[in-house]
Amino acid sequence: MMWRDIKLAIRTMRSAKWRSLMTMTGIILGIVSVVTTLSLGEGIKRQVLKQVASQGSDLITVRPGNFLQRNQDGQISGISGVEKLRFPAGSLSDQDLELINGAPGIGEIAPILSLDSGVSYDGQAYQGGTLIATSNNFLEVIGKSMAHGTFFETRDRDRRVAVIGRTVAEELFKENVPIGRSIEIRGKEYVVKGVVDDFPAPLLGLTPDYNRTVFIPYSLGQQLDSGRLLAMVLVRPSASSSSSELIKTLSDRLFQAHGNQADFTVLGQDENLRIIDVIVDLFSSFIAGVAALSLLIGGIGIMNIMTVLVGERTREIGIRKAIGATNRQIASQFFAEALLLSLVGGLLGIGLAGIVNLSLLALTHLQPVITWQMLALAGGVSLGIGIVFGLAPAIRAARKDPIESLRYE
Amino acid sequence: MALLELKEISKIYGFGDATTIALDEVDLSVDKGEFVAVMGPSGSGKSSLMNMIGLLDRPTHGTYQLGGRSVARLRPNQRAKVRRDRVGFVFQSFNLLPKITALENVALPLMYKGVGTTRRLKHASAILGQVGLADKEYFFPKQLSGGQMQRVAIARALVNNPDIIIAGEPTGNLDSESSRLVMELLGEIHALGHTILLVTHNPELTRYVTRVVYMHDGQIVYDEQTAIGEVPKLARRASLLLQRRTAEDDYAGVSALMGIDNEKPKKTKRTKRRTARRKPVRAHKQARKIKR
Numbered sequence: 001m002m003w004r005d006i007k008l009a010i011r012t013m014r015s016a017k018w019r020s021l022m023t024m025t026g027i028i029l030g031i032v033s034v035v036t037t038l039s040l041g042e043g044i045k046r047q048v049l050k051q052v053a054s055q056g057s058d059l060i061t062v063r064p065g066n067f068l069q070r071n072q073d074g075q076i077s078g079i080s081g082v083e084k085l086r087f088p089a090g091s092l093s094d095q096d097l098e099l100i101n102g103a104p105g106i107g108e109i110a111p112i113l114s115l116d117s118g119v120s121y122d123g124q125a126y127q128g129g130t131l132i133a134t135s136n137n138f139l140e141v142i143g144k145s146m147a148h149g150t151f152f153e154t155r156d157r158d159r160r161v162a163v164i165g166r167t168v169a170e171e172l173f174k175e176n177v178p179i180g181r182s183i184e185i186r187g188k189e190y191v192v193k194g195v196v197d198d199f200p201a202p203l204l205g206l207t208p209d210y211n212r213t214v215f216i217p218y219s220l221g222q223q224l225d226s227g228r229l230l231a232m233v234l235v236r237p238s239a240s241s242s243s244s245e246l247i248k249t250l251s252d253r254l255f256q257a258h259g260n261q262a263d264f265t266v267l268g269q270d271e272n273l274r275i276i277d278v279i280v281d282l283f284s285s286f287i288a289g290v291a292a293l294s295l296l297i298g299g300i301g302i303m304n305i306m307t308v309l310v311g312e313r314t315r316e317i318g319i320r321k322a323i324g325a326t327n328r329q330i331a332s333q334f335f336a337e338a339l340l341l342s343l344v345g346g347l348l349g350i351g352l353a354g355i356v357n358l359s360l361l362a363l364t365h366l367q368p369v370i371t372w373q374m375l376a377l378a379g380g381v382s383l384g385i386g387i388v389f390g391l392a393p394a395i396r397a398a399r400k401d402p403i404e405s406l407r408y409e
Numbered sequence: 410m411a412l413l414e415l416k417e418i419s420k421i422y423g424f425g426d427a428t429t430i431a432l433d434e435v436d437l438s439v440d441k442g443e444f445v446a447v448m449g450p451s452g453s454g455k456s457s458l459m460n461m462i463g464l465l466d467r468p469t470h471g472t473y474q475l476g477g478r479s480v481a482r483l484r485p486n487q488r489a490k491v492r493r494d495r496v497g498f499v500f501q502s503f504n505l506l507p508k509i510t511a512l513e514n515v516a517l518p519l520m521y522k523g524v525g526t527t528r529r530l531k532h533a534s535a536i537l538g539q540v541g542l543a544d545k546e547y548f549f550p551k552q553l554s555g556g557q558m559q560r561v562a563i564a565r566a567l568v569n570n571p572d573i574i575i576a577g578e579p580t581g582n583l584d585s586e587s588s589r590l591v592m593e594l595l596g597e598i599h600a601l602g603h604t605i606l607l608v609t610h611n612p613e614l615t616r617y618v619t620r621v622v623y624m625h626d627g628q629i630v631y632d633e634q635t636a637i638g639e640v641p642k643l644a645r646r647a648s649l650l651l652q653r654r655t656a657e658d659d660y661a662g663v664s665a666l667m668g669i670d671n672e673k674p675k676k677t678k679r680t681k682r683r684t685a686r687r688k689p690v691r692a693h694k695q696a697r698k699i700k701r
């Protein structure tokens with residue numbers, strides 16, 4: 001194939017813009033879904049890394065429900081039932097909390113009691129937020145600081161005080177520093193003591209959206225919720241211990257306490273990456289299937305149109321052959337057209353994926369990231385489609401009999 | 410040595426009952442500088458012969474030497490290259506590419522030869538000037554008259570300086586004035602030393618040629634030299650025959666020709682053999698009729 005074939009193909013494409021665009025839709029959509037999926041996955045992985053970096057890699061979470069398996073050394077050996085994150089089977093009770101607290105190597109511990117919200121301000125219910133009761137050291141454990149005011153302290157034990165996330169401040173009070181104002185929780189007034197600094201966006205339901213959370217002291221939460229089933233316990237190892245050691249100790253102890261039943265999950269912060277990987281891969285492979293189908297349809301679309309074009313242009317082929325075009329020259333002319341269609345389709349797909357990405361960044365809390373590897377992949381895939389699906393029509397064109405083609409009307 | 414030399418060239422289409430002998434052991438040799446008109450009733454094999462000579466097709470049997478090179482058995486790609494370098498085609502329906510300009514149409518054969526854009530456009534421009542269309546370079550075919558399109562096509566046929574130009578009824582779609590212009594142009598090109606083969610049904614056009622070949626049933630049944638400016642009697646006569654279209658008329662026409670053959674001094678050498686093989690040819694013709 002030569003440069004002149006490409007120039008000719010550009011000319012042909014220009015003279016039939018609309019048809020070319022229609023032909024390229026499959027490729028465009030395929031590339032958009034591939035690039036968007038990959039960039040979402042990449043974005044999520046980077047968010048997790050950021051979270052790990054901000055919260056320190058030795059944070060350990062203990063949750064009800066079991067969704068991973070560990071081998072003898074305490075390494076994750078398998079992940080199954082990620083859906084149990086949302087519908088935990090199993091529970092963590094106050095006894096478990098005691099047990100965790102008493103384990104050797106514990107540095108700090110913060111229980112998280114998730115309550116059915118019922119938060120309102122000025123007679124208006126706060127929708128979509130979370131109400132969490134936790135201990136005073138929550139911020140130290142999770143490695144955060146306050147934006148305004150202070151977190152609750154020991155002397156707030158039985159006072160009706162609350163600390164809120166950034167988004168709550170904005171959504172409920174429509175101001176940044178609503179300190180001293182009071183909200184109503186289940187008919188009782190709670191005074192806002194402070195606003196917590198921004199948390200990274202929550203990841204696929206693995207953590208609550210702390211920015212939309214109202215925090216109250218643990219003891220008050222216990223009074224509100226008689227069941228006292230813990231949503232999660234956050235733990236940090238002591239200076240003399242390590243997070244992997246502690247994970248193993250906690251796992252073993254809870255396993256025994258639960259009657260040799262692994263209905264809980266102990267997870268190190270950096271292990272979040274593994275889980276996110278699995279979830280992202282699961283979700284990517286589904287979209288990848290859809291994208292592959294769309295690319296296949298796109299390729300067939302190109303082959304289809306090229307075959308029609310070759311038919312329509314039979315006479316042109318006859319003329320070119322009569323004046324001395326070789327089969328190879330005819331083939332490369334049509335091959336160049338197919339390649340151009342798929343490559344331009346790929347480029348438009350990349351462009352559209354860029355727009356989709358910007359919209360996702362602007363309109364959602366997702367933070368997709370497009371890397372050059374994705375662009376190379378998209379380019380390679382479109383080139384491949386052009387080659388695979390452009391070859392047959394090009395060969396068909398080349399094989400046409402010149403005499404019959406010249407007679408074609 | 411003749412420029413082109415065909416020996417016992419046959420072209421047989423189909424097989425079994427549907428066999429058609431389009432060319433029946435045709436011998437023909439054409440020297441450089443000849444302007445040959447090929448005439449004959451419809452279905453007599455004129456186009457088949459031109460396709461063979463122009464290397465658009467391969468003969469079923471026989472040998473063909475073009476400029477001393479044996480070309481009858483070439484592969485399609487080699488034939489394409491011989492067409493590109495040695496043959497120029499002019500068609501009844503012009504066959505210009507509609508989406509490119511006159512200039513680009515003329516330059517196209519050079520593109521397939523690998524000549525660079527600037528050089529080929531320059532050359533094409535000179536040739537377009539020669540056919541009197543210097544001011545139409547950037548016109549698209551649809552912006553040209555029939556006669557102009559045909560002149561562009563002639564320029565395209567000339568651009569590679571071919572050994573032979575094959576013109577298949579080049580005036581078939583033109584009015585008489587444009588026809589005259591096109592024929593005069595071909596005459597001029599011939600005068601420059603080019604070899605031209607012209608297929609025509611119009612005996613008037615034999616005025617421009619130096620030789621008339623008359624075909625029937627896939628054979629050359631008559632072949633005569635003629636002076637430029639003259640319409641040979643036979644061609645005139647043939648035109649009368651052409652107007653009748655039934656098979657009987659065709660046979661009658663052949664008989665008439667045979668009659669004339671006897672009077673004329675120049676006579677095809679192979680009359681006897683031809684009569685001897687007439688039978689199978691008729692059998693094929695019969696088969697063809699039944700098919701229809």
Ligand SMILES: Nc1ncnc2c1ncn2[C@@H]1O[C@H](COP(=O)(O)OP(=O)(O)OP(=O)(O)O)[C@@H](O)[C@H]1O
Pocket residue numbers: 422423429430431449450451452453454455456457458
């Ligand atoms: N592709 C083909 N398949 C089968 N038969 C063919 C084919 N091409 C030509 N023929 C037959 O070969 C014979 C010669 O055809 P050809 O086209 O050479 O005639 P012609 O002299 O050019 O006629 P016309 O003056 O009508 O153009 C005809 O009987 C025709 O039916």
Ligand SMILES: [Mg+2]
Pocket residue numbers: 455456457
């Ligand atoms: Mg014909």
